[in-house]
């Protein structure tokens with residue numbers, strides 16, 4: 001095996017559930033784990049005579065997704081019936097897109113495992129409906145739940161441009177980040193909102209220069225990043241060994257084969273070839289009209305996509321000094337990123353902003369079980385809060401209290417951030433006269449600590465700290481701690497000089 | 501006239517999950533041939549310079565807003581089912597084979 005040249009050839013098919021409230025062709029509400037068949041109507045049950053009507057939001061999400069994947073958007077796109085008989089699809093066809101997908105010919109950049117950036121070609125992205133669910137575990141019959149039938153999916157098909165399992169894994173993770181960033185999918189793996197089907201085969205070149213290609217395995221329905229990586233790694237090994245045992249194990253002889261992934265045993269398992277699976281007899285869906293987009297409509301969608309998360313991450317690390325961890329929070333979605341940038345552009349210090357996004361705003365969001373973008377704050381408030389901390393007007397911990405106050409009152413009712421700070425009594429005292437009066441009070445009441453600070457080198461540091469603490473107490477937390485600390489030190493030095 | 505041979509009829513019947521007798525296969529083969537021949541008359545129309553279309557009407561961009569409406573509910577949804585195990589539809593056991 002060592003003198004063979006092995007090159008894996010991997011493409012991915014990914015189904016992403018779009019974050020609409022209702023189904024693709026009917027107004028049944030999408031709700032995870034609702035009572036089986038409670039979210040159904042004549043359209044998604046496939047009853048005769050029912051007519052589908054396209055969900056505008058789903059269509060727009062598909063266009064946004066396609067653009068973000070660098071695709072061309074079809075000026076005219078239509079839907080087709082993909083015929084197959086199976087109880088989870090009672091119409092006996094899936095409404096999908098065949099020859100005119102909404103998006104095609106794209107490429108998507110990932111940070112590859114070798115440290116370079118790689119562009120993965122996107123063949124197409126199209127909008128289709130999901131099927132229902134069949135259940136037969138431990139039963140002598142099959143039970144069908146059609147709540148999922150008609151859920152909008154964006155199916156994304158890549159070129160076979162990936163040559164290792166780690167990069168396939170990274171592609172899937174980056175894709176999840178992208179669709180979440182755009183808000184077009186929650187991409188929650190636990191809820192099956194992202195499903196993967198890797199196509200894997202291997203090019204094997206022998207020392208004499210002959211190239212063999214193993215049969216393509218399509219590994220069906222993976223629903224975790226880990227299983228994508230595991231299934232691909234396993235398939236590469238399995239195919240190379242199968243070819244070593246029998247050089248007739250080639251694509252030319254065997255074609256494409258379906259495999260399933262056994263998560264417990266971490267192996268792929270051969271699935272009986274789907275009979276006549278090629279015979280879907282696609283034909284145009286007569287119940288849906290085509291969708292047309294002119295150039296200006298496409299351009300306005302493009303403007304909504306903007307810079308992608310990976311490029312933003314690079315820029316944020318370079319320009320704003322963020323860490324990758326910071327980026328995870330600030331690049332969670334587009335509104336959060338825009339909020340940050342607007343605040344930075346209005347003159348707030350990026351470092352302080354980053355600290356507050358991660359510390360103050362993100363914590364506030366998680367306390368209230370929401371996201372930064374749903375806190376209802378604007379860039380002015382965010383920038384002002386950072387500026388107040390930087391100016392020493394308020395303390396870092398006061399910032400959290402102010403943020404909480406803004407969230408509770410609502411931005412419309414919010415006076416300026418500085419006014420709130422004043423109202424809550426959180427403005428730090430920086431008037432030296434006031435500070436010195438407090439210091440005098442503290443010094444008068446703590447003779448022992450002053451003696452320690454001046455004459456006992458072992459205790460000097462602790463004593464100074466104690467004095468600072470007393471000052472915060474006397475000032476009821478209002479003293480600017482840094483300025484007060486400086487003044488205490490100055491006064492101690494003056495006493496020392498006087499004693500010498 | 502377009503000929504539909506026995507093999508093709510069997511294939512189509514299988515795709516449609518229909519169990520046909522030999523007589524029916526002969527009969528449907530003949531009838532399908534006639535239907536196709538009838539439709540083939542369209543080939544006589546001169547379509548030179550006519551843009552292909554996917555739809556009979558010059559209409560596009562018909563959308564519905566993403567606003568939920570009441571679903572049927574389990575009872576009504578299952579009402580006409582030949583068999584049920586409430587709240588599920590009940591069908592003969594099928595092999596697990598994912599297709600979407």
Ligand SMILES: [Zn+2]
Pocket residue numbers: 023026027028039040041042043044045150
């Ligand atoms: Zn419905």
